[in-house]
Amino acid sequence: MTSPERDFVQAHLDDLHADLDAWVRIPSISADPAHGPDVAASAEWLADALRRTGFPTVEIWPTAGAPAVYAEWPSADAGAPVALVYGHHDVQPVDPLELWEHPPFEPTRVEGPDGPELHGRGASDDKGVLVVHLLGLRAHLAATGRDTPAVTVKVLVEGEEESGSPHFEALLRERRDRLDCDVVVVSDTGMAAPDVPSAVTAMRGLADAEITLRGPAVDLHSGSFGGAVPNPLHAMAELIAKLHDDQGRVTLPGFYDAVRPLSDRERELMARVPFDERAWLAGPAASRATSGEAGFSTLERTGARPTAEVNGMWGGYTGPGHKTIIPAEAHAKVTFRLVSDQRPGEIGPMLRAWVEANVPEGIEAEVHAPPGGVAPCASDLDSPLMDALLAAIGQAFDTAPEDVLLTREGGSGPEAAIAGELGAPLLFLGVGLPTDRIHSPNERVLLPMLHRGAEAAAHLWRELAAR
Template identity: 55%
Template sequence: MTVDNAAPDTVPVPVPETVTAGFDDWLADLMGWLRIPSVSADPAHHGDVLTSAEYLAEALRRTGFPTVEVWTDTPALPAVYAHWPSGDPDALRVVVYGHHDVQPADGEERWHHPPFEPRVIDGVLHGRGASDDKGNIFMHLLGVRAHLAATGRTAPAVDLTLLVEGEEESGSPHIGQLLSRHAAQTSADLIVVTDTGIFDADTPSVCVGMRGVVSGELHVHGPDIDLHSGGFGGAVLNPLAELCRLVAALHDDDRHITVPGFYDGVVEPTTAERAATAALPFDESGWLSGPAQSRAAYGEAGWSTLERIGSRPTAEVNGMWGGYTGPGGKTIVPTDAIAKLTFRLVGHQDPAAVMAAVGAFFADRAAPGARVEMHWEGGGVRPLYVDPTHPATVATAAALGRAFDGKPVLFTREGGSGPEAELAEALEAPLVFIGVMTNNDQIHAPNENARVDLLRRGCAALGHLWEELAGLDRDFAQR
């Protein structure tokens, strides 16, 4: 192997050996980061988001990144930028994206251990952010050290940039401003997103699709004051009953979404894609009793559970409230009722078009006497699909396969959403996903965790990734 930018008298050390030797210190460093409650959704924790950014920045400096900055010059919560130039004039320019903010840790009575006091028990790291996304983004630190040791280089084989934002869990509302202001520092031939997972611990896979999402509240206003249900009930509109009627109208008996035009832009999976999904080693009963904690699979007729999660759009009710909810009874017709709704999008669905269609759907069906309004949260997130035959996707799968002892790497789609489509558009670059989260990690839920052996494999995969990508021509981005 010809090594550019090699240190004198350097003897290459295989990636697994470097990962093994440095893993305990790396894990201790990660656990220090997990202790910081960087909850972007809660203004009371915005100072912790800054502390989290500063912690990561210092860890990146210790790793060897010559340029590290904490960005606070936009309305966005603090983001971390790091850059390590390859030194090779034709090196691929790679921007790694992830986030350091975490979900709220509400429902602490359901946590087996305090959410921000991380601990390892029986090979599992417990704590908020262990998987999503601190554990996965932190893998890059040990991964790049392993890459340098294995290649004998003094700088990565790619021009390596990390962009770790601080408000992904709040919908990345300022990611566009962040990228625009720092366009010169984030130019890229390829984007690597480290905020996804694998099919399961024994089945390495690369994500090739993320759903988009729009979120909002449906408000139904009835009488202008709460009314005595004996004197007025049955004679005026009850907004809670009307809310339930409208929400129920979103689906037909086959659980198809009834909003006119909602399916415009949906790209149906091909016969080959459906066959590949069906061939995945999915234990539905184990999934139901395990991570789903449910008693039956349920959803759009004609599609499997995995297809419903990754390939189909959804309409979900996240919460409903109104009227009296205290102890005992209070016989009223309430004045207002509200439901929180989210719509997951796939293919080429346009968030703006979906929001317009949903708003018109409710307005057209509102009963006399009801004032019905949809209040949307931002402009939504577009879905993204990655070509599994793209050279960068193939190289990513090869790196992951090396970390999993040569096991075949499959391609899957995930049901979550993030700013990936906006990233790809803003940077005008193709995108790949790599990460080691699993459905058992209880992401966004109490008792979030990550298997330590998978984090170790993830570090190794990233140790292999830059060498795999360095062998590609930069013009692949034009594909």
């Protein structure tokens, strides 16, 4: 379905490609202090690009960590809604470097089975997914013949998302008055497949904790003491084994109390998302089998249900050969993924009480659960804002709005904090793909997805203004 927006985008693809190429060349790895200047350069690059695009106000906002970029382009229309685009300009580390087929910061075009790809760190997450807004906004203006966008467009792009956004909430509070908006447009997610236009509608929250179990005051000789004093590693194993029941449910009392049950409509919507489990296992999951909570599909398990995963466990002797000890301590790192309306701050105390009730005599337990965490978040499926998003995506992907599928993102980000701090609803417009290998070697983006994304972004401002 042709449109002035599509025509403009198609006529200016080189601009999009050149922008992404230039941005990916900047190794803005926020986790590595040595790349601090690169993260700053990435912010400067984006600020320039926003100025080029026409934003009258563009600012670099320093934080206690990496700088964020803010821009604002007011609509001349009285009463026009205000949209805030969120994304990040920092990228993941690149190790193991030897697994990259092309240097991660020398963006390389590769012809793939679904069309041209651009390979490079950040090509998808989040530089590619975010850069569509530059061309998208130009297409919106050109197609509608306007001098200012139909909605006031604000842009907030942080520089520490890949490091857990440690200073982002403080920034939101500090700049609260500048960030007032009617809707937050998150551009840091993906679609189900190249031929399956879809929109994320929810992200899981996160709570993390570290469990330490202490037995003997020192490592003991397992010959002299073995079999007669409690071994913290045995106690940890028993604890972690008890964390799930035989139905794959988390056993912390009260864990599911605040979980909103999936409605029949939500389950039906999720079931429409095409999902080849065999291909998923052989590909991204790289796993021999599925497992998890009984009664739920894999997409429900990863997107719509809360989980507990042990991310690390250690204790005792871990070097070559053997050392015959009963170790003094055992440790486990656990993260919980949360769904609405679970609250991350309640998980730590819940875990602490459960651990204390479940360690054997002679074992002392400590549960370190940092405050904070990430709340789950979701779009309102029945809002006119959602209608605008689905209409925009539908037009860009030549699909009826009701055929744009709704997905859920299993990961967690600062989106809930933005929505909470600003009191604004969330929409997710993101054109990454599950096969983009984000966070891994050979990250890439499918360029036709970016072309569609720029068009969807152009449509979105018009659609939002019309509601």
